[in-house]
Amino acid sequence: MKLYYCPWACSLAAHIVLHEAGAPFESESVDIRTKITASGADFNAVTPKGYVPALRIDTGELVTENIAVLDYLAGVYPRFAVDGPLGRTRLVEALAYISTELHKSFKPYWHNGTDAQKAAASAYITARMRYLGDTARGDYLFGDEPSVADYYLFVNTRWAERFGVEIPTAIAAIHARLNARAAVQATLVAEGLA
Ligand SMILES: N[C@@H](CCC(=O)N[C@@H](CS)C(=O)NCC(=O)O)C(=O)O
Numbered sequence: 801m802k803l804y805y806c807p808w809a810c811s812l813a814a815h816i817v818l819h820e821a822g823a824p825f826e827s828e829s830v831d832i833r834t835k836i837t838a839s840g841a842d843f844n845a846v847t848p849k850g851y852v853p854a855l856r857i858d859t860g861e862l863v864t865e866n867i868a869v870l871d872y873l874a875g876v877y878p879r880f881a882v883d884g885p886l887g888r889t890r891l892v893e894a895l896a897y898i899s900t901e902l903h904k905s906f907k908p909y910w911h912n913g914t915d916a917q918k919a920a921a922s923a924y925i926t927a928r929m930r931y932l933g934d935t936a937r938g939d940y941l942f943g944d945e946p947s948v949a950d951y952y953l954f955v956n957t958r959w960a961e962r963f964g965v966e967i968p969t970a971i972a973a974i975h976a977r978l979n980a981r982a983a984v985q986a987t988l989v990a991e992g993l994a
Pocket residue numbers: 806808809810811832850851852853864865866867899
């Protein structure tokens with residue numbers, strides 16, 4: 801497998817899962833402004849979407865969209881999936897919530913929003929995170945081990961820390977547990993973030 805990622809971007813979630821899994825994988829960083837990869841390739845030729853994450857799987861096919869990439873990785877490495885008859889559905893539900901309610905709400909911070917837009921986004925994100933904290937089933941969202949959704953949440957809590965968005969206590973505790981994991985720190989070092 802090969803992951804295209806950009807430091808600070810949402811591709812961090814898949815990058816951590818690959819490290820946690822001890823998977824044999826390659827990775828290449830992408831400048832998401834210029835669309836040039838670290839080796840000088842045109843990222844738009846990899847995917848015309850021009851954004852990360854993009855995961856080249858062993859069949860040679862490319863998987864894009866965080867929800868799909870993380871769902872794929874949970875299928876390959878079931879320790880990051882969710883058990884039970886509705887496990888897959890609950891996992892996709894959480895990934896969709898994190899993508900559409902949290903990730904996308906950071907737009908004003910990444911794209912020069914006004915102070916008013918940032919304040920509205922901040923309140924929205926904190927409220928949406930609170931729901932996840934209230935419904936968490938253990939040390940992590942789905943129990944006592946992290947799922948791929950926890951790593952996607954971690955991307956968002958890192959952004960919240962960076963931009964001064966309040967993180968509810970229960971979510972801050974999940975963030976701290978994730979941050980203490982060796983594979984998480986190894987990934988942050990690999991991305992030049994620690
Ligand atoms: N719909 C995509 C969006 C991914 C996304 O927003 N990626 C950002 C980094 S967090 C990016 O690469 N942006 C560059 C661009 O859109 O040109 C997904 O959910 O995976």
